[in-house]
Amino acid sequence: MIDTIIFDLDGTLLNTLEDLMDSVNYALERQGFPLRSLEEIRSFVGNGIRLLVERAVPQEVVGTDTFEICFKDFNDYYKVHMEDKTAPYEGINEMLRSVKNAGFKTAIVTNKVDYAAQELCNRLFPEIDLVVGSVDDRPNKPAPDGAFYAIDTLGSVAENTIFVGDADTDILTAKNAGLKSIGVLWGFRDREIIEAEGAEYIVETVNDLEKLLICLKNS
Numbered sequence: 001m002i003d004t005i006i007f008d009l010d011g012t013l014l015n016t017l018e019d020l021m022d023s024v025n026y027a028l029e030r031q032g033f034p035l036r037s038l039e040e041i042r043s044f045v046g047n048g049i050r051l052l053v054e055r056a057v058p059q060e061v062v063g064t065d066t067f068e069i070c071f072k073d074f075n076d077y078y079k080v081h082m083e084d085k086t087a088p089y090e091g092i093n094e095m096l097r098s099v100k101n102a103g104f105k106t107a108i109v110t111n112k113v114d115y116a117a118q119e120l121c122n123r124l125f126p127e128i129d130l131v132v133g134s135v136d137d138r139p140n141k142p143a144p145d146g147a148f149y150a151i152d153t154l155g156s157v158a159e160n161t162i163f164v165g166d167a168d169t170d171i172l173t174a175k176n177a178g179l180k181s182i183g184v185l186w187g188f189r190d191r192e193i194i195e196a197e198g199a200e201y202i203v204e205t206v207n208d209l210e211k212l213l214i215c216l217k218n219s
Contacts, residue, residue, distance in 0.1 A: 002216040004156040005099060006147055006179070008165030009110035009117060010045060011187030013092050013125065016112075017041055018085040019078070024056045027073035031066060033058055042188050046167045048111040048140045049074065075113075082116050088124055089186055091206035096127040098210050102217055105129055107150035111140045111169070130154060141169050144177035151177075162216065164209065171197035184209060 010016045021041040028035055036044075036056050044055040053071050054062050061067045099106065107130040110117050114133030121131040130153055132146045139145050151161055163174035166187025171194060174181035182201040183194035194202055203209045 001219065002160055002162050002180075002213070003103065004105040004107070004151065004154055004161040005213060006107045006109050006150055006161060006163045007128075008141075008163075008167070008170045009108050009112055009121070011166035011189070012164060012170070012184055013088060013096075013108070014086055014120065015089055016082075016086045017045070017188070019082055020045060020052065022081060022084070023074050023078040024053065026077040027053065027070040028056060030073050031057075031061075031070055033061075033070075045188055046111065046169045048134050049078070049113050078116065082120065086120065089206060091210075093125070093127075095206050095210040096125060099213050100127040102214055104213070104217065105154045105156055107132060107154060109141065109146040109150050109163075109173070110134065142172035142176055144173060147173055147177040147179065162213075164213075166194075168193050168197040171199045174199075182209065182212065 007013055017038055021036065021038055024041060025035045044052050050071060053074050057067060057070055106128050108121055108128055109132045111134050114135050117131050117133030121128055130150055132150050134140050147163065151158060158178045161179050162182060163170060163179045164182045164184065166184045167189045171181045171183055180200045182203060183199035185191055185204045191202065201212060203212055
C-alpha cells in the first residue's frame with residue numbers, strides 16, 4: 001500500500017519557467033550576452049540553478065569570474081522576483097488537499113535552491129508535510145539522498161512511497177531510491193523522455209494523478 005508521496009516541484013506542482021527565464025535573462029543582459037527563450041529555459045531546467053545558469057551563458061564563460069557574477073546576479077534577481085509569474089498548475093491545490101484528507105504523508109524533493117523552495121512551498125502548499133530543497137551538503141537529484149531524507153523524516157519506508165515528477169531526472173531519482181514513480185505530462189518534459197526512463201505510471205492531467213494516487217492507497 002502506498003501511503004507516502006514525494007513530489008517534484010518545478011514542472012510538477014509549480015509553473016516556474018517565466019520567472020526563471022526573466023532571472024536568467026537579467027543576468028545575461030547585464031553582461032551583454034544573448035538572451036534565452038522560454039523553450040531554451042525549459043530544456044535547461046531540472047538540475048539546479050547553477051547548472052541552469054551554466055547552460056544559459058556562453059560556454060566559454062563557465063568556470064570564470066564572469067560566470068560567478070552572472071550566477072550572483074541571477075540569485076539576487078530571483079530572490080526578489082521568484083513569485084512574479086510563478087503559480088501552481090490548475091487543480092494542484094485541490095489535489096494536494098484530497099491526498100492529505102486521504103491520509104497520505106507528503107513531501108517535496110526538488111533541485112530548486114532551498115531558500116526558494118521553502119519560501120514558495122510554505123506559502124503556496126501548506127498541506128505538504130516536508131520540503132527538501134537543494135543545499136550544498138546534499139547531492140541533487142537524480143541522487144537519492146533527498147528522497148531518503150524525506151522518507152526517514154516522515155517515518156515512512158521506501159516500499160510504501162511513490163515519487164511524482166515531470167522529468168527524466170525525477171524518474172531516475174525514484175529508481176536510485178528504490179521507489180515506484182509517476183510521470184506527469186503537463187510539465188517541462190515530453191512523454192517520450194519519461195517513457196524512456198521507465199516510469200511505472202504516466203498521467204496526462206492533475207485529476208488523473210489524484211485518482212491514481214487514491215487508487216494506489218486503497219489497493
